[in-house]
Amino acid sequence: MTSAPAQRPAACVLGTVPGTKFEGQRIGIVDLDSAGQEIGRIDLAEADLPEFVRDREDRAGGDSSGPGGARSRWVLSDTAKWCPPLLAAGVSLERCHDLRLAHAILARSELVTAPEAVRAASEWDAAPADAAAPEQAAALFDLDAGRGFIPQVPHDLVAALAEHVRQTAAIETASDPGRLRLLLAAESAGGLVAAEMRAAGVPWDEAEHDRILTELLGPRPIRDGKPQKMLSKAEDVRAALEDPRVNLDSPNRLLASLRNAGINVASTSKWELQTSEHPAVAPLLEYKKMARLLSANGWHWLDEWVDDGRYRPVYVPGGVVTGRWAASGGGALQIPRQLRPALRADEGWRLVSADVAQLEPRALAAMSGDRAMAEAGFGRDLYSGLVDAGVVATRQEAKIAVLGAMYGSTTGEAGALVPRLRQNFPAAMHLVDSAAEAGRQGGVVSTWLGRTSPPPGEGWQRLQRAANRFDATGADEQRARRAAGDQGRFTRNFVVQGTAAEWALAWLADLRLRLARLPEIEETSEAAAPNGGKDTSPAAASGPVFSRRAHLVFFLHDEVIVHAPTEQAEEAAEAIRAAAASAGRLLFGDAPVDFPLDLSIGERAIKD
DNA sequence: CTCCCAGGCGCG
DNA sequence: AAAGCGCGCCTGGGAG
Structure with a gap:
């Protein structure tokens, strides 16, 4: 069935191939050399794929960074489809090229000179981000056996080979193939x-979560009623409004009641x-906070999303046009700070949490080559650096000014402060101002590595034409001016948010490999003997690939959390730091950022 | 009944 | 009805 290739393939294209009725699904693998020429072809039963992949990855072995030591890059239709079964079988891929994610970037990138x-x-x-018409979206996605979407792209070998050829040609003729390759590798x-974090899950302390809910809302109500503390808070509000029957959950009725009570608000x-006053x-604001907690992350959420001590949200890499990740279930991107204490390491493990201070302005300073701005943030809080440099008076002002510059504020306090940035950081401001101007004109802009913004839609064009008649x-x-301004603020922010997302992806990618190189820990004593070798430790819930080694469990734009065996926690922390430095380089x-x-x-992932 | 939208709020 | 970007999720309430 399998024969060792004469040379180590640069890439292995993976896809389904037709089998006979009785064989079940078969998988084909085509080995390519660095010139893209076929040097081997293998065909095996789907059930044999994990062993095959494990064998290939193990054989390459050792340090993959040295010459001749590189493992092959697996070329596959979609990581969301191929990875879960491999991970369940205890196998992970070192490097891959995700044709679906790459396609979404290449089809739009300004760097591609022959995109046809x-x-x-x-x-x-x-791709989720490109699901044009909502009525088609349902047909474009399969709800897989677990949760989450597997987009309907072709998964067969013939289609993968053809798309790989198209993508390779597009990359080779690009104006800067190196940047694009970096972007596609990071993506x-x-x-x-994303697939691995879902497989491992976030270690979640269900008892602590329940304790927080009970403390804030009262004990869990039987069936779907409201908890007692919420009911009594609602009574306080109704009493103060002198409206004993008003439904606080209905904005319309609540608004009417507020106005009857003489509170002059528009919403x-x-x-x-x-x-x-x-x-x-x-009490109304307290009630709203309670209602939010109950509906978004209450007991129902706990039942639905946390199982076996693991929270497994669905991540959608590339789900935002800027390149940020989105989520499509479980609300991974909006876990409230209130619930942070529920993230809790397993016994004998630690959570290593890290976030980047002011990632977006730093990305802006780096990509614009603004030395003054880089200097203001070097080795310290960037906002305080602006105060020290005399640009603004307080840290709070610095924050408002910087966010205003990146978001396109023109009024209020931010509007008043932004001109000072323009004076002190001309290169950085020129970059975002130019991006905004391009957007106002209906053009597109690109991130540092070449992800390009979507052009404005037909409705936008129509508005502009109407204004010119x-x-x-x-x-x-x-209307046209307003739409142009909106588009300008979008493109202004796109270059910054998108480049920051690229830095974060490079950080993640490098960190993932560093963690994978850490040694597996010894079996814990409880898990060793009694059960005939079966792993019964809590960490077993993380699955076969991750139960004995530090691994990523959470990522949120500029923040990572690693779940690490206690004895490996310091090494994991060092890996996080080293990966950040490496991503910057x-x-x-050598930009001085x-x-x-x-x-x-x-034990817990607490942020102040 | 289902579908869709706006309001509101959580996250960066 | 935030000013000023990008998201997802839940709810109520109207449309069909």
Whole structure:
């Protein structure tokens, strides 16, 4: 069946091949050399794939960074499809090229000078971010056996080979193939990380979660009623409003009741309520907070998303046009700070948490080559650096000014402060101002590594045309100007958010490999003998690949959490730091920008 | 009944 | 009804 290739293949393309009725699904693997020429072809039963992959990855062995030591890059349709069964069988891929994720980038990138062939292969367009019409979305996705979406791209070998040829050609003729290769490698590694984090799960202390809910809301109600503390808080609000029957969960009715009580607000939103001194406001805000906690992360959520001491959200790499990840179940991107104490390491393990301070402005300083801005943030809090440099008076002002610059604020305090940044950091501000101007004109912009923004839609174009007609009304012009401004703020932010996302992906990718090189720990004593060798330790819930080694469990834009055996926690922390330094060099070379981390090791993942 | 939208709020 | 970007999720309530 399998024969060792004469030379180590540079790439192995993986895909399904037709088998006979009785064989079940078969898998084909085509080995390619570095020139893309076929040097071997193998065909095996689906059930034999994990062993085959393990054998290949093991045989390459050792340090893969040295010459001749590189493991092959697996080329596959979609990490979300191929990885889960491999991980369940105890096998992970070191490197891959995810054709679906790569397609989404290449079909749009400004760096690609000959995009026609890739763009024409529309069967590869089913990325979540590109699901054009909502009515088609249901048909574009399969709800897999577990949870989460497997986009409907072709998974067969013939289609994978053809798409790989198209992508390779597009990359080779790109204006800067190196950057694009870096981006695609990072994006694909992100696909692997997402699949692996889902397999491992976040260690979650269900008892602590329940304790937090009970403390804040009262004991869990039988059936679907509201907990007692919430009911009594609601009574306080109704009493203060002198409206004993009002339904606080209905914004319309609540608004009417508030106005009857003489509270002059236009909506029931928090920021507006805060302006009122009325005695109903304080308990109402508390009630809203309780209601939010109950509906978003209450007992129902716990039942649905946490199992066996593991929280397994569905990540969607590349799900945001800027390159950030999205989530499609479980709310991985919105775990409230209130519940942070529920993230808890297994017995004998630690959580190593790290986040980057002010990632986006640092990415901006690096990509624009703004030495003054880089200097302001070097080795310290960037906002305090702005105060020290005399750009603004307080840290709070610095934050408002910097966010305002990246988001395109023109009014209020931010609007007043941004001109000072323009004066002090001309290179950085020129970069974002140019991006905004391109967007206002209807153009596209690209991140540092070449991810390109989507052009404005047909509706936007129509508004602009309407405003340019001879009979355009003032309202037409106002609408068009507003839409142009919106698009400008989008492209302004795109280059910064997208480049920050690239740094974060490079960080993740490098960290993942460093952690995978750590040795497996010895079996813990309880897990060793009694059960005939079967692993019964809590860490077994992380699955065969991760139960004995530090591994990533959480990622959120500029933050990672690693679950590590206690004796490996320091090494894991060092890996996180080394990966951050490495990501900075990989993207920005010797630019004088650093990406300092706030890092902590503990039983729980507590952020202040 | 289902579908869709807006309001509101959690995260970066 | 935030000013000022990017998301996902839950709820109520109207449309079909």
